[in-house]
Amino acid sequence: MMEAINLSKSFGKVRALTNVSLTAREHEIFGLIGTNGAGKSTFLRIAAGILKPDEGCVLYDSCPVWNNPKVKERFFYIPNDFYFFPGAGAREMGKYFSGVYRRFDETKYLNSLRDFSLNPDTPVQEFSKGMRRLVSVLLGICAGTDYLLLDETFDGLDPVNRQAVKSLFATEMEDRGLTPVLTSHNLRELEDLCDHIGLLHEGGVLLSKDLDDLKQNAFRVQCVFSSGEDEDRVKGHFRIVEDVVSGRLHSMVIAATREQIESYFRGIDTIYAEILPLSLEEIFIAQTKSAGYDVRKMIAG
Numbered sequence: 001m002m003e004a005i006n007l008s009k010s011f012g013k014v015r016a017l018t019n020v021s022l023t024a025r026e027h028e029i030f031g032l033i034g035t036n037g038a039g040k041s042t043f044l045r046i047a048a049g050i051l052k053p054d055e056g057c058v059l060y061d062s063c064p065v066w067n068n069p070k071v072k073e074r075f076f077y078i079p080n081d082f083y084f085f086p087g088a089g090a091r092e093m094g095k096y097f098s099g100v101y102r103r104f105d106e107t108k109y110l111n112s113l114r115d116f117s118l119n120p121d122t123p124v125q126e127f128s129k130g131m132r133r134l135v136s137v138l139l140g141i142c143a144g145t146d147y148l149l150l151d152e153t154f155d156g157l158d159p160v161n162r163q164a165v166k167s168l169f170a171t172e173m174e175d176r177g178l179t180p181v182l183t184s185h186n187l188r189e190l191e192d193l194c195d196h197i198g199l200l201h202e203g204g205v206l207l208s209k210d211l212d213d214l215k216q217n218a219f220r221v222q223c224v225f226s227s228g229e230d231e232d233r234v235k236g237h238f239r240i241v242e243d244v245v246s247g248r249l250h251s252m253v254i255a256a257t258r259e260q261i262e263s264y265f266r267g268i269d270t271i272y273a274e275i276l277p278l279s280l281e282e283i284f285i286a287q288t289k290s291a292g293y294d295v296r297k298m299i300a301g
Contacts (some may be wrong), residue, residue, distance in 0.1 A: 001024065001026055001060075002023070002024040002030075002047065002059070002060050002147060002179070002181065003021075003058070004020055004021055004022045004023070004047065004056070004057075004058050005021055005058075005059065006020070006021055006056035007043065007053045007056040007058070008053060008054050008055040008056055009039075009042055009051065009053050009054050010054055015203050016042040017046075017203045017204075018204050019055075019056070019204065020043060020203070020204065020205050021056075021205065022043075022198050022205060023208075024147075024179060024196070025179075026146075026177065026179050027173060027178075028179065028196055029179075029180045029194045029195050030180070030181045030182065030195070030197075030198065031182050031183075031184065031190040031193065031196070032044075032182065032184075032198045032199075032200060033183070033185065033187060033190065033197065033200070034185075034199060035185070035201070036185075038200040038201055038202065038203065039200045039202075040151070040183040040200055041079070041080070044077065044151050045079075047065065047075075047149055048077035048149055049065040049066055049067070049068065049071070049072050050077070053066075060074055060075070060147070074145055074147060075145050075146065075147035075148065075149055076101070076139070076140040076143040076147075076148050077149045078139075078148070078150045078153075079151050080151045082133075082136040084124040084132070086125065087125070088124060089121040089123055089124060090118055090119075090120045090122075090124055090138075091110065091120035091121055093124065093139060094106055094109045094110070094120075094139065094142070097139055097143060100143075101143040101144060101145065103144030103145070104144060106142075108142050109138060109139070112138045116134055116138070118131060118135060128156070130158055130161060132156070133154075133155060133157055134165075137153075137165055137168070141168055141172055141178075145178075146177070146179060147179045148180045149181050150181070150182050151183050152183060153183065153184055153189075154184065154186075154189055162189075166192075166193055169193070182194070187279075187280045187284065190280070191211075191279065191280040194211055195210060195211060195212075196208070196209070196211065197209060197211055197214065211280070214283045214284075215277065215278070215283065217255065218254070218282075218283055219253075219254055219258055219261055219275050219276065219277060219278060220252065220253050220254075220275075220276040220277075220278055220282065221252045221273065221274070221275055221276070222250070222251050222252075222273070223249075223250050223252070223271075223272055223274070224250070224270060224271040224273075225248070225268075225269075226269040226271055227269070230268040230269055230270065231250070234252075234264070234268065237264060238254045238255065238256055238260075238261075238264070239255040239256075240254060240255075241253040241255055241285070242285070248271075249272075261275055262275065
């Protein structure tokens with residue numbers, strides 16, 4: 001388990017992180033989202049032991065990562081601007097990392113390059129952005145570490161390769177218990193992938209919850225009330241995060257379980273009522289409006 005405990009980090013007068021506490025459980029995919037400047041990359045660099053926090057710490061199974069080579073052997077960090085040696089091909093990069101990570105599987109790595117039609121001897125700098133991203137992900141997967149830390153995981157990948165990378169994660173998790181920790185601006189990209197989601201905003205944790213819990217505790221209800229009294233009763237009973245009205249049709253985001261909503265609506269008179277699941281983007285809007293944030297400005301895609 002990776003634990004970030006009360007992390008704070010400043011760069012001069014800029015506060016990048018403030019009392020951030022997050023937990024990535026083993027054998028699950030942890031997704032971290034937020035806007036540019038929210039602190040995602042800073043968080044990952046601290047988690048990788050590259051930056052020292054001003055306050056707090058990051059632990060892997062209770063062992064601190066900072067200045068601890070043994071702990072650093074347990075993860076592979078892929079920044080958004082992954083560095084390749086000038087003129088080096090993918091094969092050469094594999095040779096290098098096989099000397100850094102004792103469990104690096106060169107045979108698996110070369111086979112994976114062939115599977116993606118990547119020439120191992122072509123200088124990586126001649127590849128497209130998406131192909132370079134693929135090489136970095138394959139290096140990370142074949143390093144054989146317990147954790148994979150990826151900043152803007154799918155940046156530059158086309159839809160086919162995005163699905164292929166997701167399948168690789170699933171296989172590695174099942175075969176050897178890999179724990180990916182991912183950042184992304186795009187909630188839709190993570191919706192079908194992550195077990196747990198953390199939302200950073202202005203350097204702080206706005207929300208950290210299991211995805212299943214999020215999806216089970218907020219729904220959109222489209223309805224036409226028979227009377228103003230029934231409308232008032234619903235609004236007095238539930239926390240209504242959003243209510244968009246078109247004519248007599250209400251589209252309400254209600255923070256409650258499906259069972260609670262169904263049970264209550266059976267006791268009132270409506271002309272029409274339908275309960276709909278929310279997308280991950282809508283869930284975050286529903287969960288954070290009460291905190292005073294306009295999440296629509298925070299979410300890309």
